[in-house]
Amino acid sequence: MLLPRFEYRPATSLAQATTLLAERADARLLAGGTDLLVDLRERRQAPGLLVDVSGLPELGGIAVRDGSLWIGGGVTVAELGRAPLVAERAPALHHAARDFADYLTRNRATVGGNLANGSPGADLVVPLLALDTSVVLAGPAGERRVALDDFLEGPRRTALRRGELVRAVVIPQGGGVQSWYKLGLKRGGAIAVVSVATCLRVGTDGRATGAAIALGAVGPRPFRAREAEATLLGTSLDAGRVALAASRAAQAARPISDVRGSAEYRRAMVEALVTRGLGAAR
Numbered sequence: 177m178l179l180p181r182f183e184y185r186p187a188t189s190l191a192q193a194t195t196l197l198a199e200r201a202d203a204r205l206l207a208g209g210t211d212l213l214v215d216l217r218e219r220r221q222a223p224g225l226l227v228d229v230s231g232l233p234e235l236g237g238i239a240v241r242d243g244s245l246w247i248g249g250g251v252t253v254a255e256l257g258r259a260p261l262v263a264e265r266a267p268a269l270h271h272a273a274r275d276f277a278d279y280l281t282r283n284r285a286t287v288g289g290n291l292a293n294g295s296p297g298a299d300l301v302v303p304l305l306a307l308d309t310s311v312v313l314a315g316p317a318g319e320r321r322v323a324l325d326d327f328l329e330g331p332r333r334t335a336l337r338r339g340e341l342v343r344a345v346v347i348p349q350g351g352g353v354q355s356w357y358k359l360g361l362k363r364g365g366a367i368a369v370v371s372v373a374t375c376l377r378v379g380t381d382g383r384a385t386g387a388a389i390a391l392g393a394v395g396p397r398p399f400r401a402r403e404a405e406a407t408l409l410g411t412s413l414d415a416g417r418v419a420l421a422a423s424r425a426a427q428a429a430r431p432i433s434d435v436r437g438s439a440e441y442r443r444a445m446v447e448a449l450v451t452r453g454l455g456a457a458r
Contacts, residue, residue: 179216182224185227202223238259272373287345302398311323369393389405426444
């Protein structure tokens with residue numbers, strides 16, 4: 177099937193890219209293209225202009241800045257999976273990157289694209305949520321930073337304004353023991369049936385000083401199970417407390433039934449995977 181006709185412009189700077197996106201309502205951003213090109217082929221989108229930002233150095237790089245881990249929006253999933261800094265400071269994200277789709281897709285898909293697509297089952301979003309990530313957005317008026325939890329507004333909807341793109345994600349250095357689990361129908365390249373990321377911080381007295389439980393593919397958008405997290409704070413993380421938190425995480429899920437699994441199955445798997453993640457942290 178032929179793609180719809182469009183104008184193609186490779187951006188030479190971040191400023192030029194955001195200006196082009198702002199000027200044309202029918203403009204779309206092209207980075208890795210792993211989602212966009214499928215949409216073009218299936219005629220779900222028909223942009224008049226594609227602005228290619230894949231060559232912009234401003235969107236690259238993985239570094240520590242002011243104590244936080246800074247990851248450029250144009251960094252590929254494969255780069256995440258190879259980066260020692262990510263493995264050291266954000267192991268849940270590192271694991272998700274290495275578990276992402278297939279080899280070819282990992283070499284094209286980008287961090288910014290995975291966030292901006294707004295998919296309820298986006299793999300990278302779930303560990304990033306558990307790590308209290310913020311998103312740096314660049315537009316014609318400059319940059320602004322929003323919490324990832326606020327950036328995600330619903331299925332295929334984000335806080336991106338016209339002319340903006342994902343400049344970077346910033347992960348604070350909060351420590352903690354992290355886990356990531358993804359349930360799919362096959363080993364490689366599977367769309368998530370359920371995904372879970374956890375992060376626990378424990379004080380010298382053995383009690384939880386911080387807890388994060390993020391869920392994907394079980395609601396209109398990935399989200400934090402806040403009530404389940406609160407169940408853990410200040411406790412010694414005994415088996416009964418972990419079981420209660422896992423049960424509350426499952427209650428917070430709002431999955432649908434589709435060809436990959438029923439809503440009841442997904443809730444049961446949320447409980448099982450949260451139990452596994454918290455148990456490993458204990």
